[in-house]
Amino acid sequence: MSLVDKIKSFDYGPVFMSLGFFLVFILVWHGLTQQPDFDSTGLSENELMTMEFNGDIIQDDAGNYIYNPDKPIGIPGPAKVFDKTKSELKEIFHKKGTNDHGIGHLVWYTVKRFAIGFLAASIFAVVLGVIIGLNKKLFLALNPFIQTLKPISPLAWMPLLLYSVQDPTWTAILVVFMASLWPTVANTAFGVSTMRKDYLRVASLLEMGYFRRLFKVVLPAAAPAIVAGLRISFGSALVAVVPAEMLLGELGIGYLSWIEWNNLDISGVIFAIIVVGVVGVVLDYAFSRVAKLVTYPEM
Amino acid sequence: MSFLKVDHVSKTFPVLDGPDKGQTFTVFKEVNFEIQQGEFLTMIGHSGCGKSTLLNIMAGFDEPSNGGVILDGNLITKPGLDRMVVFQSFALMPWLSTFENVRVAVKSAHPDWSPDRIKDWTQKYIDMMSLGGAESKKPAFLSGGMRQRVGLARAFAVEPKILLLDEPFAQIDALTRGAIQEELVRMWNATKSTVFMVTHDVDEAILLSDRIALMTNGPDAELAEIVEVNIPRPRSREELIDSKEYVELRSHILHFLVRGAKRQDSPPSEMHFSKKDMEVKGDNSSSEEKRQPA
Numbered sequence A: 001m002s003l004v005d006k007i008k009s010f011d012y013g014p015v016f017m018s019l020g021f022f023l024v025f026i027l028v029w030h031g032l033t034q035q036p037d038f039d040s041t042g043l044s045e046n047e048l049m050t051m052e053f054n055g056d057i058i059q060d061d062a063g064n065y066i067y068n069p070d071k072p073i074g075i076p077g078p079a080k081v082f083d084k085t086k087s088e089l090k091e092i093f094h095k096k097g098t099n100d101h102g103i104g105h106l107v108w109y110t111v112k113r114f115a116i117g118f119l120a121a122s123i124f125a126v127v128l129g130v131i132i133g134l135n136k137k138l139f140l141a142l143n144p145f146i147q148t149l150k151p152i153s154p155l156a157w158m159p160l161l162l163y164s165v166q167d168p169t170w171t172a173i174l175v176v177f178m179a180s181l182w183p184t185v186a187n188t189a190f191g192v193s194t195m196r197k198d199y200l201r202v203a204s205l206l207e208m209g210y211f212r213r214l215f216k217v218v219l220p221a222a223a224p225a226i227v228a229g230l231r232i233s234f235g236s237a238l239v240a241v242v243p244a245e246m247l248l249g250e251l252g253i254g255y256l257s258w259i260e261w262n263n264l265d266i267s268g269v270i271f272a273i274i275v276v277g278v279v280g281v282v283l284d285y286a287f288s289r290v291a292k293l294v295t296y297p298e299m
Numbered sequence B: 001m002s003f004l005k006v007d008h009v010s011k012t013f014p015v016l017d018g019p020d021k022g023q024t025f026t027v028f029k030e031v032n033f034e035i036q037q038g039e040f041l042t043m044i045g046h047s048g049c050g051k052s053t054l055l056n057i058m059a060g061f062d063e064p065s066n067g068g069v070i071l072d073g074n075l076i077t078k079p080g081l082d083r084m085v086v087f088q089s090f091a092l093m094p095w096l097s098t099f100e101n102v103r104v105a106v107k108s109a110h111p112d113w114s115p116d117r118i119k120d121w122t123q124k125y126i127d128m129m130s131l132g133g134a135e136s137k138k139p140a141f142l143s144g145g146m147r148q149r150v151g152l153a154r155a156f157a158v159e160p161k162i163l164l165l166d167e168p169f170a171q172i173d174a175l176t177r178g179a180i181q182e183e184l185v186r187m188w189n190a191t192k193s194t195v196f197m198v199t200h201d202v203d204e205a206i207l208l209s210d211r212i213a214l215m216t217n218g219p220d221a222e223l224a225e226i227v228e229v230n231i232p233r234p235r236s237r238e239e240l241i242d243s244k245e246y247v248e249l250r251s252h253i254l255h256f257l258v259r260g261a262k263r264q265d266s267p268p269s270e271m272h273f274s275k276k277d278m279e280v281k282g283d284n285s286s287s288e289e290k291r292q293p294a
């Protein structure tokens, strides 16, 4: 299909619908966060002076009292968040002091932390999953432990991990590790143990050695199940990394939202939330591209 | 010494379900037959008589409860490259392309060959099975007939001492089946292979085989007789339909199956084939069949 045909045959309906929903969302958000102008009627001079002293209101050029635009009341509207986003993106790679790093740096810290924990856990989990998937007795023996460990929130491990490794940087990575572990272990073991017997029979007919059989038959056959497990792990690790950063005070996009909260900058908190979402989408897209390479159409 | 000898093989399984759970049952017992080098022998029997079980024992996937299978002087204990199985379910690796599915077998059979030689050899068998053009397709995108062509190419490319085919065409539509059967015969001729096949299809058995082994119903199934197919090759489906031998052989086998595949040991039957009769080479089965009431 030529590019022109592709463009012609593409269904633009959902795209317009998406844009429509987005517009509605922004408008509703704007409407709900709209502040009425300050109304001084019924307030005494004294009350007004106290409010001005507190910084709630200021006098504009004409001498009328208006709300102080620097002191937020309620949830900021889309315009404010947009301004905040613009100013953050302007200093994307700035570093001002120990805690004020540009958003580019923060994203990189989080992605790095996430990638190390997730990759290490995935390798470990696939190896463990294959070993127990190939050995039915081992599978039955270890399954109760895995089932017990699986539902434990990765954050529940954090105090113990922090106490053990005595280092918040490594603890954050280990929390991601714990979050990524069990779904992949369970799915890999399941995929390997329920692999079609035919494949193993062909491997034995061809007199494949242990490793050739593992890499040519077992892993590819279990790949769809392994990828499904990795995908669950991926999501749970992404969910875990934000609170881990907050609780441990490790710089990253999760911690950003906490910093902005401490600064009472609600626009910043919303900006941080949006960044977390965007980073999640991008990572997930990258993951699905890689996953496509190892899965195959089922017969 | 025969090329392949199935010697007093019996197989007993535990009952998996039902009121007799925990007990055992014998699928078949005391099965004896031989296959000569270059021969095409087919086994027919009702579902459950243990054809697949026997084939799996010959492949080395399963162990006999009694007796053994000897191939070219060696007792079979485990699967190996001297026997290739063609599965009813194709058993292709869905993550590999047509070409790779065959190549992985060639590479296993000849680990010392150069990549180029492996490639050429693979291509040769791909072409022989009329798979040219489908080399890079994954099995999921092939028709059932094409899939089994890959299965056959993979098996033949290894040049095993014997090919074991377990209802290889059962999942293929009738029109395609004929073409692949012809290709199988062509390959068998060209490679001078030895073939053991299991099937339900009487016509298929007659079209392809040198001899046909008939199993009685299981459990406790036995090899009732082995009939010889004295129809000259090449056989074409068209000619077969009118051939007298074909009609007689077909009705003989069908009668055997319809009668309930019982062993006709005790006389008063006018149709009497004993195993011993049939094992005598050159025994003219059609002359016996003539005595059979139509």
Ligand SMILES: Nc1ncnc2c1ncn2[C@@H]1O[C@H](COP(=O)(O)OP(=O)(O)OP(=O)(O)O)[C@@H](O)[C@H]1O
Pocket (backbone or CB within 6 Å): B013, B014, B015, B016, B027, B045, B046, B047, B048, B049, B050, B051, B052, B053, B054, B218
């Ligand atoms: N591993 C096993 N454990 C217990 N029973 C088994 C096992 N494998 C096969 N059987 C039983 O042995 C009998 C013969 O099975 P088999 O698959 O060999 O029959 P078959 O002749 O190939 O039948 P079909 O024509 O349907 O393929 C069946 O009753 C089956 O249930």
Ligand SMILES: [Mg+2]
Pocket (backbone or CB within 6 Å): B051, B052, B053, B166
């Ligand atoms: Mg069978």
